[in-house]
Amino acid sequence: MAEGVLILSIVVATLRAATPLLLAGLGELVAERSGVLNLGVEGMMLMGAAAGFAVRALSGNAVLGLMAAMLAGTAMAAVFALLTLRLLANQVATGLALTIFGIGLSALTGLPWAGVPAPGLAATIWPGLAHAPPALQQVLLLDPLVWVAFACVFAVDWFLRRTRAGLALRAVGESAEVAHALGTKVLRIRLAAVLFGGAMAGLAGADLSLAYTPMWAENMTAGRGWIALALVVFATWKPWRLVAGALLFGFVTIAQFQAEAFGLSLSPDLLATLPYLATIVVLVLISRDSTRLRLAAPAALGKPFRPTD
Amino acid sequence: MTNLPRRTVLTGALASPVLLTRAARAATPLKIGFVYVAPIGDAGWTYQHELGRRALQAKLGDKVKTSYVENVSEGADAERVIRQMAADGNGLIFTTSFGFMNPTIKVAHAFPKTKFEHCTGYKRAVNVATYSARFYQGRFLAGLVAGHMSKSGVIGYVAAFPIPEVVQGINATLLGARKANPKATIKVVWTSSWFDPGKERAAADTLISQGADVLTHHTDSPAVVQAGEEKGVWTLGYDSDMSKYGPKTCLTATTMIWDQYYIKRAGMVLDGTWKSTDTWGGIGDGMIKMAPLNKAVPAAVAKELDIATRAIASGRFKPFFGPVLNQAGKVAIPAGQALTDKQILSMNWFAQGVEGKI
Numbered sequence: 188m189a190e191g192v193l194i195l196s197i198v199v200a201t202l203r204a205a206t207p208l209l210l211a212g213l214g215e216l217v218a219e220r221s222g223v224l225n226l227g228v229e230g231m232m233l234m235g236a237a238a239g240f241a242v243r244a245l246s247g248n249a250v251l252g253l254m255a256a257m258l259a260g261t262a263m264a265a266v267f268a269l270l271t272l273r274l275l276a277n278q279v280a281t282g283l284a285l286t287i288f289g290i291g292l293s294a295l296t297g298l299p300w301a302g303v304p305a306p307g308l309a310a311t312i313w314p315g316l317a318h319a320p321p322a323l324q325q326v327l328l329l330d331p332l333v334w335v336a337f338a339c340v341f342a343v344d345w346f347l348r349r350t351r352a353g354l355a356l357r358a359v360g361e362s363a364e365v366a367h368a369l370g371t372k373v374l375r376i377r378l379a380a381v382l383f384g385g386a387m388a389g390l391a392g393a394d395l396s397l398a399y400t401p402m403w404a405e406n407m408t409a410g411r412g413w414i415a416l417a418l419v420v421f422a423t424w425k426p427w428r429l430v431a432g433a434l435l436f437g438f439v440t441i442a443q444f445q446a447e448a449f450g451l452s453l454s455p456d457l458l459a460t461l462p463y464l465a466t467i468v469v470l471v472l473i474s475r476d477s478t479r480l481r482l483a484a485p486a487a488l489g490k491p492f493r494p495t496d
Numbered sequence: 497m498t499n500l501p502r503r504t505v506l507t508g509a510l511a512s513p514v515l516l517t518r519a520a521r522a523a524t525p526l527k528i529g530f531v532y533v534a535p536i537g538d539a540g541w542t543y544q545h546e547l548g549r550r551a552l553q554a555k556l557g558d559k560v561k562t563s564y565v566e567n568v569s570e571g572a573d574a575e576r577v578i579r580q581m582a583a584d585g586n587g588l589i590f591t592t593s594f595g596f597m598n599p600t601i602k603v604a605h606a607f608p609k610t611k612f613e614h615c616t617g618y619k620r621a622v623n624v625a626t627y628s629a630r631f632y633q634g635r636f637l638a639g640l641v642a643g644h645m646s647k648s649g650v651i652g653y654v655a656a657f658p659i660p661e662v663v664q665g666i667n668a669t670l671l672g673a674r675k676a677n678p679k680a681t682i683k684v685v686w687t688s689s690w691f692d693p694g695k696e697r698a699a700a701d702t703l704i705s706q707g708a709d710v711l712t713h714h715t716d717s718p719a720v721v722q723a724g725e726e727k728g729v730w731t732l733g734y735d736s737d738m739s740k741y742g743p744k745t746c747l748t749a750t751t752m753i754w755d756q757y758y759i760k761r762a763g764m765v766l767d768g769t770w771k772s773t774d775t776w777g778g779i780g781d782g783m784i785k786m787a788p789l790n791k792a793v794p795a796a797v798a799k800e801l802d803i804a805t806r807a808i809a810s811g812r813f814k815p816f817f818g819p820v821l822n823q824a825g826k827v828a829i830p831a832g833q834a835l836t837d838k839q840i841l842s843m844n845w846f847a848q849g850v851e852g853k854i
Contacts, residue, residue, distance in 0.1 A: 192705070193705055193706070196701065196702075196704075196705035197705070199701075200698055200701050200702060200705070203698070203701075204694070204698055207694070294535065294567075298535075301535065301537040301538060302537045302538030302539050302543075304718075304722070304740050304741045307726055395693070395694060399693075399694055399697055400693040400694060400696075400697045400717070400719045400722060401722065402693065402717070402718065402719070402722065402741075404537065404691075404693060404717055405535045405537075405567070406691070407693050407694075407717075408694075409689065409691065409692040409693070409694060409695070411694065440695070440698060441698060441702060443685075444685045444698060444699045444702035444703075445702055445705075445706070447683075447684065447685040447686065447852060447853075448652070448683045448685055448702055448703055448706040448708075448851075449706065450683070450851035450852065453853065454853065455658065455685075455686035455688070455852075455853060455854075456688070458686075459686065459688040
């Protein structure tokens with residue numbers, strides 16, 4: 188029984204740690220499949236976290252907070268889209284600027300909400316939680332966004348592989364010129380993909396500020412946007428591999444804490460590097476075959492497109 | 497909230513005269529600058545310094561003019577900000593993070609007439625004083641409460657980095673807890689970051705799943721207190737009173753009160769008696785204070801805490817007093833002896849009963 192509870196808690200903790208990475212990574216994956224590299228994930232997440240928390244605190248409504256977070260992420264992505272798709276600015280530089288901008292703007296707009304306590308998302312959605320059996324409580328305490336994240340993986344995977352629009356999006360990411368010649372609206376598709384990426388990053392930020400640690404604090408994403416970006420490469424741009432990557436990353440983080448709490452005689456510094464070591468190992472493994480990696484990456488990734496007719 | 501963005505402070509700095517004559521200095525208020533490492537927020541390390549600044553301004557009124565720059569990173573930026581403050585004509589500058597030590601010394605050398613005060617550092621100069629608080633005294637008292645309130649006897653400790661200041665806190669918490677329950681143990685997990693709410697949260701959840709029923713933290717967010725409130729586990733706050741994040745479960749908190757020190761030192765600059773000193777104040781000096789106890793703490797425990805607080809304040813009782821064994825079972829503090837300040841400041845061992853590795 189004790190082992191069961193422990194294992195369950197490890198599973199729950201892993202899922203929770205993986206959720207923001209999965210949400211943000213999924214949005215970025217779609218944007219990159221359309222050929223746009225947006226390094227501004229961290230900035231969009233922070234704006235989502237700040238806006239989500241503020242609206243939730245003002246309205247008292249968690250769903251409104253989530254919507255505001257997605258809107259804030261989308262607005263940030265729209266700025267990026269304007270600069271890179273319309274004005275053909277360099278995607279890498281613009282993305283970096285977007286992150287720096289998001290860190291500053293979220294700190295500024297979030298100022299009145301710093302240090303305002305709020306109840307967790309799960310506690311507001313399941314009011315009868317206190318009376319449920321302990322094991323069920325553990326599972327229900329999982330924020331609903333965990334399930335949303337997995338539903339999104341299903342949806343995105345299906346969309347990319349099984350729909351016409353998904354095919355068009357992938358075509359745009361492989362060769363914008365060819366897709367354009369075939370009559371596909373390249374910029375419109377890329378705009379939609381970038382905006383989707385922004386909305387998902389905003390939602391990932393809200394997962395942190397509304398569900399995981401219900402509070403707003405400056406820079407509270409603590410680099411998760413960058414990890415999400417790395418996970419997209421790790422996943423070779425495939426949604427289900429992204430799940431594996433996010434879970435692995437979450438699990439190794441939790442395993443480090445579990446090992447330390449067990450009193451395992453290992454250097455804490457070494458344990459702290461484990462998630463990153465695991466990422467590097469997998470990246471080495473998948474890039475052993477360089478042609479396969481090149482085939483997996485969207486061929487037009489990062490390349491601007493100027494329609495000529 | 498009076499909130500001066502960095503830009504305002506710097507523009508002000510450029511506009512004001514750099515050199516003031518002695519007469520002008522006497523007529524105009526003493527300008528005092530504060531350099532903060534984090535945003536002020538409304539709890540935590542920097543917030544406590546801000547409370548000190550406000551108390552200083554309120555107490556000395558027209559005689560002083562205080563300003564601050566928040567969220568200054570501990571690197572090249574720090575030197576720029578401190579230098580700017582000195583050039584702005586601040587007569588007294590408080591730099592409130594360990595990482596500001598070298599920049600403070602460097603700028604102090606260039607501005608010999610300006611007085612500097614650096615918090616938690618060990619480098620001094622003719623015009624640089626240092627000050628810090630005996631955080632471990634509060635940790636011992638918090639541990640005492642934890643020892644009484646814990647059923648499992650297991651205290652979970654979310655810590656950032658294994659530096660002496662953190663290690664002191666962990667050992668002091670254990671020794672306090674063992675006064676109440678000789679079998680109490682502490683499980684330590686390291687987040688390798690002063691501020692990562694998500695990681696702190698995961699670490700707290702892990703400790704709860706492994707049987708800890710009182711949690712505390714040496715990190716900068718209230719995520720651990722929040723985790724305890726959500727799962728119904730007792731917590732001990734740090735830096736500030738964090739009870740609003742855990743109204744039902746936060747037992748007390750070790751808080752730092754800089755008000756009196758700041759008022760005293762500013763007064764010394766005003767009357768010309770300021771000297772470079774090294775201050776390490778504790779409960780007796782009012783620098784460390786326990787936040788109000790949770791209602792769930794029984795009266796008997798509250799009374800014991802009160803007695804222990806007074807004993808530490810008067811110096812009759814020292815938390816690091818032997819016999820104490822280290823993790824290997826060897827004598828770390830011989831029976832009947834107390835550690836010297838030097839030994840405390842360089843503490844790099846865990847007491848028996850702490851599970852974790854430095």
